[in-house]
Amino acid sequence: MTTLVEFMIITGADNRPPMLEKSLYDSWKSHMELYIENRENRKMILNFVQNVSLVWPTVVEEDGTTRTKRYEELSVAEKLQADCDLKATNIVLQGLPPDVYAIVNHHKVSKAIWDRVKLLMQGTKLSLQEKECKLYDEFDKFSFVKGETLYQYYWRFAQLINNMNVINMSMRLVQVNTKFLDSLPPEWSKFVTDVKLARDLHTTNYDQLYSYLEQHEVHANETRLMRERYQDPLAFVANYNQSPS
Numbered sequence: 001m002t003t004l005v006e007f008m009i010i011t012g013a014d015n016r017p018p019m020l021e022k023s024l025y026d027s028w029k030s031h032m033e034l035y036i037e038n039r040e041n042r043k044m045i046l047n048f049v050q051n052v053s054l055v056w057p058t059v060v061e062e063d064g065t066t067r068t069k070r071y072e073e074l075s076v077a078e079k080l081q082a083d084c085d086l087k088a089t090n091i092v093l094q095g096l097p098p099d100v101y102a103i104v105n106h107h108k109v110s111k112a113i114w115d116r117v118k119l120l121m122q123g124t125k126l127s128l129q130e131k132e133c134k135l136y137d138e139f140d141k142f143s144f145v146k147g148e149t150l151y152q153y154y155w156r157f158a159q160l161i162n163n164m165n166v167i168n169m170s171m172r173l174v175q176v177n178t179k180f181l182d183s184l185p186p187e188w189s190k191f192v193t194d195v196k197l198a199r200d201l202h203t204t205n206y207d208q209l210y211s212y213l214e215q216h217e218v219h220a221n222e223t224r225l226m227r228e229r230y231q232d233p234l235a236f237v238a239n240y241n242q243s244p245s
Helices: 022-037 042-050 076-094 098-104 110-122 125-141 150-166 173-182 186-198 206-214 217-229 233-242
Strands: 058-060 066-068
Touching: 022 042, 022 076, 022 110, 022 150, 042 076, 042 110, 076 110, 098 110, 125 150, 150 206, 173 186, 173 206, 186 206, 186 217, 206 217
Parallel strands: none
Antiparallel strands: 058 066
């Protein structure tokens, strides 16, 4: 049979496929599918990755023996299928770190590689349940990290919610929004109260809440600095008494 090396199709790489991070398999899978959607012959390539294992055509010789067709013997339609599967194989392999690549690169068709990576990364249903428990725990314990900006806080929260969405974990919108607001530090309390009064947390989303709060970050920082400076009432009085009249 024709080897992968012999007929490897190098995809026109104006960019590279997403690289697999082992703890974020579901996110990588979703990203990889979107990457393939942007390729030429995307439907056929994605079909070979997800659903159909390419079977290389054969031909019967005059003596009755059957052999695998050489690439140049394929029909136009067969060549397109072979090219698309090889493109799919190349895309998936380029997205794997060296240790995972070494385990799966002996497979000759893209679906076999895709399924093998899924088995290695996702494991059993139990491991998926454990992942859900881990993410629920992270959501429960999510809090503001001292010194980070509102954007950094929003970015971490967005990553967590995305990881939950990727594996179809169900969370009520009001629960997500409330967690986003209530995990902010005290200097945000006035603005959190204002946005809770102004927005319906059952219909809005945390992106919109972030956009509103971002407008008030300067004031929140000023409040934080004042609290840090005068957290000791005696220090506040001493500072006041030393101020020039």
